[in-house]
Amino acid sequence: MMHSDPPFDTRAHYMALMARKRLYGGIVLAIFVALMVSGFMLTDDRNAGGFWDGLPQIFDFPAAVLADTIPKLDRLPGHFLRYFPSLMETINIAAVSTLLGAGLAMLLSLLSTRGLARWPRLIPLFRRIMDIMRAIPEIVVALVLIFVLGGGPVPAMIAIAFHTAGALGKLFSEVNENADLKPVEGLQSVGGTWFQRMWMGVVPQVSPNYxxxxxxxxxxxxxxxxxxxxxxxxxxxxxxxxxxxxxxxRFDEAAAIFILLFLTIVVFDQLSSHVRNAMIAKKGSH
Amino acid sequence: MADAALYASADRLFARKKLFAFGLPVLVLVYLGYIVFAFDIPGLAERARMDNARTLLADVWSYKTHVTQDNRTDEVVVAIEGERRGTYAPGAEPDWVSVDPAGTAVDLGDGHALRFLPGGGFAYDVPGFGLIEARIEGRAVVSNLGDEALPEWISASRTRFQVETSHGRVSLTRNRTELFRYFPGWELFFFTLDSPYHGHGLFEIAFGERIDPARANLAGAWHDFWHNAMWRHSDVAWALFETILMAFLGTFGAAIVALPLAFLSAKNFAPLMAVRFAMRRVFDFLRGVDGLIWTIVLSRAFGPGPMTGALAILLTDTGSFGKLFSEALENVDGKQIEGVASTGARPVLRYRFGVIPQIIPVLISQVLYFFESNTRSATIIGAITGGGIGLLLTQAMITQKDWEEVSYYIVLIVLMVMAMDSLSGWLRRKLIRGT
Incomplete structure (x- = not known):
């Protein structure tokens, strides 16, 4: 019976499949649009000023900042100099927390990679620890620490390092999984401790990715x-x-800070993508 | 000779590696040493408020019940955390407090017994130490301990006398005598004291007799829980939803805006170099002006609230998405487009069937990844613009006493972020395999 089906049935079947696929796609799209629109209306309703009321005023603040800054352009270099130390503090916070976080992430990721872990049974524990560290927004840790340690760079440093350790730990452990285990075995055969195996067997392989x-x-x-x-x-x-x-x-000072922050972010963005591209190119040439 | 040159080059290589292996850690250490002084870490010890840390930790896992006697009227009030909504009605005090006009007696457990004295004062029987009696005489606070060296858990001055033991803390001033007793747990998490369901178990509410004659048990209990005036569960749930909504609108809005713009900045789709260059600078600008600055600028125009946060996320991510999408577009395979073109398809159809199917996996996985990380950002942005759970968190922190609420919010935030993490991972697998 099955074999006697007319051949154009394939086409009908295909068309039916396409129609169903389109229908599903259409439903998903409709739900998505409905969510966007209702979400937009809801937030518009909850906001202190509405979207449509605020839209014409969107340039008011930038205009006010410009109006304050342009007559005092000669003061801008002074402001830059004045706020440069705090810019350095911001960069230092980021640098130290990246260093500390990366160090902790390295340890956590090695402890939670199959084949490398010091205590294989504790792998799930270390993974959960990283998940939680990653899930806590920096501001939570920072605000609690400000209450205990007082304002200043240290709470921010700890908060960012904490989050960084979780975020980098996950990425690092993905890198670790691709590491060649032969150097580790070699080191083990000559009696290397776990720390030595990791430090000399794994880290040199993965450090560029890290x-x-x-x-x-x-x-x-x-x-x-x-x-x-x-x-x-x-x-x-x-x-x-x-x-x-x-x-x-007196928005000229705010303008100076805006410019400093903008330039810093752009410079580091360019710098890091430059270095990373150079590293990829170097790796490719080997 | 060749050997010598080889040795020399090997030595040089080793020397360089050695320099690197030792130089880098030294450099890092020197930098950290500089930071120790730049951030004034030695001075941290004296700036740190360890008493704050203690209150915080105690508050996170325990709550205190205040038993307060007004020394003028001898009236005794028992209230959880001293709050109005946690005040026990007269006659309905917990059984460890027996209110008596001749002197309210409190049983703190393990032999610790305390009696309030009419007119101000208390008699506290501390096991292993003896009876401590303090009272108001004239304008001064006096005790039976005299001026001999007091143990450090007792502090005495002319205006205030305080005893702090493992079972509670009692203090006497001219106006009042006050006892704090600590219990583990979060107080009144389900029902406040004015709810008829307080003190009843889940089983009793679900299957027991009707507690409030006016309402069905489950409906009434849900209403009282949801509108719990101390923990505000409905507001918290709404705030969480608002945070997710901010991230959702911002991320997906950015994707919708960025996709057409990405075509304009991709080498193989934009014919004009000037347009391409301009679009790229726009993306760089949007990314470079950080979310913080966008938040400030936008909150000036739209006022505080979730819309401002959503728009700030939208603007920043339009920059990131524009860059990522245009890179994805530059990597598409031209053959598929040619194939579609060979059927005589119009340009729109060529994009729809030749290009979009190729970039959809990259697009979806990037957008979902950003959605997840933006849930976290929305918490932070909410703290600045005043929307969502970030606002509740900062508000609870500013009071500096509702740490149990702060820890409740933190737990919820962590759960929310982890849930979004697994949701986005699940969607990513589902959608990318599906297409």
Whole structure:
């Protein structure tokens, strides 16, 4: 019976399949559009000022900043100099927290990679630890630490390092999984301790990838440390909040900070992508 | 000779590696040493408020019940955390407090017994130490311990006398005598004291007799739980939803805006170099002006709220997506487009069937990845613009006493982020395999 089906049935079947696929696609699209629209209306409703009311005013603040800055352009270099130390603090927070976080991530990732772990049974534990560290937003740790340690760069540093350890740990352990185990076995055969096996057998293989991920993270951490400054953890973000509080007529300082922050982010963005590209090119040439 | 040159080059290589192996750690150490002084870490010990840390930790896992006697009226009030909503009605005090006009007696357990004295004062029988009696005489606070060296858990001055033991803390000032007793757990998490369901178990509510004659048990209990005035569960749930909504609108809005713009900045689709160059600079600008700055600028125009946060995410991510999408577009295989073109398809159809199917996996996985990480950012941005769980978190932190609420929010945030993480991972697998 089956064999006597007319051949054009294939085509009908294909068309039916396509129609169903299109229908599913259409339903998903409709749900997505409905979610976007209703979400938009909901947030519009909850916002202090509505979207359509605010849209014409969107350039008011930039215009006010420009109006305050242009007559005082000659003061800008002075402002740059004045806020440079806090910019350095922001960058330092990012750098130290990337260093510390990467160090911790290295340890955690080695402890949670199959085949390399010191205690294979504890792999799930270390993975969960990294998941939780990654899930906690920096601001949570920072605000709690500000309460205990007082304002300043240290709470921000710890908070960002904490999150970085979780985020990098996951990426590092993916890198570790591709590491060649032969050097590790070689070191084991001559009686190397776990630490020696990792330090001399694994780390040299994976360090270029570690470095490139850490560099990417450094860039993200500069942004994070600026934001944490805004909630009271020191650095340029804190100055920005104060400068904003001066209000209309004195926005030139805020403008100086905007420019500094913008330039910093762009410079480090370019720098890190440059270094990473150079590393990839170097690796390719070998 | 050749050997010598080889040895020399090997030595040089080793020397360089040695320099690197030792130089890099030294460099890092020097930098960290500089940071120790730049961040004034030696001064941290004296700036740190260890008492704050203690209150925080104690508050996270325990709560205190205040038993307060007004020394003028001798009136005793028992209230959880001293809050109005946690105040026990007169006559309904917990059984370890027996209110008595001649002197309220409190049993702190393990032989620790305390009696409030009318007119101000208390008598506290501390096992292994003896009876401590303190009272108001005239304008001063006096005790039976005299001026001899007091143990460090007792502090005495002319205006205040305080005893702190493992079972509670009692203090006497001219206006009042106050006892704090600590219990583990989060107080009144399900029902406040004014709810008829307080003190009843889940089983009793679900299957027992009707507790409030006016309402069915489950409906009433749900209402009282959901509108719990101390923990505000409905507001918290709404705030979590708002945070996710901010991330959702921002991320997907950015993807919708960025996709057409990415075509304009991809080498193989944009005919004009000037347009391409301009688009790329726009993307760089959007990314370079950090989310923080966008948040500030936008909150000036739109006021505080979730819309501002969503737009800030949208603007920043448009930059990132534009860059990523245009890179993906530059890597598409031209043959498929040619194939579609050979059927006589119009340009729109060529893009729809030749290009989009190729970049959809990259697109979806990037967007979902950003969605997940933006849930975290939305918490932070919410703290600045005033929307979602970030706002609740900062508000609870500013009061500096509701640490149990802070820890509740932190737990919820972590669960939310982890849930979004697995949701986006699941969707990614599902959608990419599906197409």
């Amino acid at each position: 470095f490139s991920y850490a560099l990417l993270r450094f860039e993200i951490n500069i942004r994070a440390s600026a934001i944490l400054g805004f909630v009271g953890a020191g650095g340029i973000g804190y100055d920005l909040r104060n400068a904003m509080a001066w209000g209309q007529g």
